[in-house]
Amino acid sequence: MSGDSDDDVGGDGDGYIPLESSDEEEEDETGAGAVLPPWFRHEHWCPENVLVTLHNEILDFCDLVKPTKAEHEDAERALNFVTQVAEQVLGNGVAVHVFGSHLTKLLVPSSDLDLVIMNAPSNAIHLLSRDLRRRSNTGEIESLEVIGKAKVPIIKFVYVPPGGTAKLNCDICFNQTSGINTGRQTVALLSEYEPARPLALVMKHYLAQRKHNETYQGGVGSFLLQLMAISSVQYNLGSLLLHFLHMFGEGFNYEEVGISVQDKGYFFRKDQLGRTDALRPWLLSMENPWETNLDVGKNSYQIQTISQSFESNHMALQKALADRNPNQTPRSYLATVIKVDESLASRALPAYPLFRAQEFNVHAEEQQAHGKRRRRDSSDEEVSDTGSLRHRSDRKGSSAHQTQPRHRSAVVQSAGAVPGHGAGHVRSRVLPR
Numbered sequence: 001m002s003g004d005s006d007d008d009v010g011g012d013g014d015g016y017i018p019l020e021s022s023d024e025e026e027e028d029e030t031g032a033g034a035v036l037p038p039w040f041r042h043e044h045w046c047p048e049n050v051l052v053t054l055h056n057e058i059l060d061f062c063d064l065v066k067p068t069k070a071e072h073e074d075a076e077r078a079l080n081f082v083t084q085v086a087e088q089v090l091g092n093g094v095a096v097h098v099f100g101s102h103l104t105k106l107l108v109p110s111s112d113l114d115l116v117i118m119n120a121p122s123n124a125i126h127l128l129s130r131d132l133r134r135r136s137n138t139g140e141i142e143s144l145e146v147i148g149k150a151k152v153p154i155i156k157f158v159y160v161p162p163g164g165t166a167k168l169n170c171d172i173c174f175n176q177t178s179g180i181n182t183g184r185q186t187v188a189l190l191s192e193y194e195p196a197r198p199l200a201l202v203m204k205h206y207l208a209q210r211k212h213n214e215t216y217q218g219g220v221g222s223f224l225l226q227l228m229a230i231s232s233v234q235y236n237l238g239s240l241l242l243h244f245l246h247m248f249g250e251g252f253n254y255e256e257v258g259i260s261v262q263d264k265g266y267f268f269r270k271d272q273l274g275r276t277d278a279l280r281p282w283l284l285s286m287e288n289p290w291e292t293n294l295d296v297g298k299n300s301y302q303i304q305t306i307s308q309s310f311e312s313n314h315m316a317l318q319k320a321l322a323d324r325n326p327n328q329t330p331r332s333y334l335a336t337v338i339k340v341d342e343s344l345a346s347r348a349l350p351a352y353p354l355f356r357a358q359e360f361n362v363h364a365e366e367q368q369a370h371g372k373r374r375r376r377d378s379s380d381e382e383v384s385d386t387g388s389l390r391h392r393s394d395r396k397g398s399s400a401h402q403t404q405p406r407h408r409s410a411v412v413q414s415a416g417a418v419p420g421h422g423a424g425h426v427r428s429r430v431l432p433r
Contacts, residue, residue: 037335038344039064041353045330050321054238057334062198063354064347065108065205071166075102078113078159078168081140086117089131094119099179100171101222104186106200109343110208112169113159120174125153128172132157142167150216152176178291185290186226189261196229199240202338203229209339210309218302227286227296230261238333242317245337248284249310254303258285262292313337 044056067075083096100114101107117124129146132155136144142158155172173179190197207213207220215221220228232244258270268287270276275285275295282304284297297303313336320336338344 036330037332037338037340038347038349039334040330040332041349042330044353047328047330050333051236051238054241054321054333055236057332058198058202058237058241060349060353061205061334061338062201064344064349065201066350066354067107074161074166074168075113077161078170079115081159082115082117082170082172085131085135086120086128089127090117090120090124097180099183101204103180103183104190104222104226106190106197106204106222106226108201108205108208109347110169110205110213112156112171114179115170115172116176116179117172117174118177124174125155129155147216182223182288182290186223189230189289190226193230193233195237195240196226196233198237199232199244200226200229202241202334203244205344206313206337207306209341210306212302212306212309215299218300220300220303220306224284224286224296224300227259227261227289228284231259231265231286238321241337242314242321245310245314245317249307249312249314252284252307254284254307255281258287258295260287260289260292262287262289 039057039061041056041060044053044060046052046056079096079098086094086096095118097116097118098114099116101111102113117128121127125146125148129144132141132144135141136157140160142160143156145156147154147156152173157170159168159170161168190200203225204213204222207225211217212219213221213225215224228248229244232247233240255276256270258268258273258275260266260268268275270285277283277298280301284300284303285295286297288294288296300306317333317336320333
């Protein structure tokens, strides 16, 4: 497997939290003397409850990465450019549609513009790439790359809008309806589990910073990430981030257990559904909820490296949250896992908060057994909410982690994941008293 070295997780030279780092290094990154990141709002700092601060930081981070009017206009220019070129090269009968993050609105500064050209001829990738290669010589586009041998062949390039505005990465595929349909269905699912949206935005930037976000390079793509976020939806956004990093870092049994987000979510035995890869049994198995015969995680062959990164950053974030003093100067906890890179440092935080966690509903009958999810068609085994198989007869005394019932309204609960900090009720943002 490529990318298994510790350097991919984070070493001394790349600014990320390594697996073993000194207290001094971590203090330099996130301590009281550190420069606060651009998403930090002092009025949302709550020294009495670190999880409230982290919850507010996540929402303020979403404000920071929210596309500006100029960025929306750049995406529109790119769409018009591709539409014009496609009609010229492939004929007026083609239709260009947006899918991916620009459809689901899960956009971060690194997000590509995903486009599909419908009604395209069988040799469309050859015809269009030849024309785009000519346009790369005139400066209209840059970094043209044709991935023709993939299951879904794509053309990748960087669009250079006239007038010197920001460049935009674009991906084009042909005659694929699944991306559009999946995007629309994902929007509906995210509206039901709204806390998954800010979590997905944070983790999307997290993966992009570590170059683990491209599926064709074995990383976790946007669709898989969205399903992972939905499957781990919990409470306060700070607790939710901790839960996500723990679950997919050290708490999930990748070799034996798979995940479905259908029917409010459950785990299943990989071997009983034929989802175990004999050569790579450690792959994450994530069922496509709309094409259940497809495994969204099967191409993410770097998941071991990514899981190791989650685990080390979960430990670093827990340490940062536990090591606090109510009288200390404001500090950022989210900066423990999200590095202030150029794409963030160059952005301006809106004057007023924009991002709001919406209400999500869970019916009473779906809250039974404190969130424990049972594997289908099994009376002898159960799967705990962290995805570890256990036999009832063998481990009756085990203390498997269990989630509490999800709250029905936008008022969410702090899970009290940090020792010494009691649970509190948190709305979409909480101002310190």
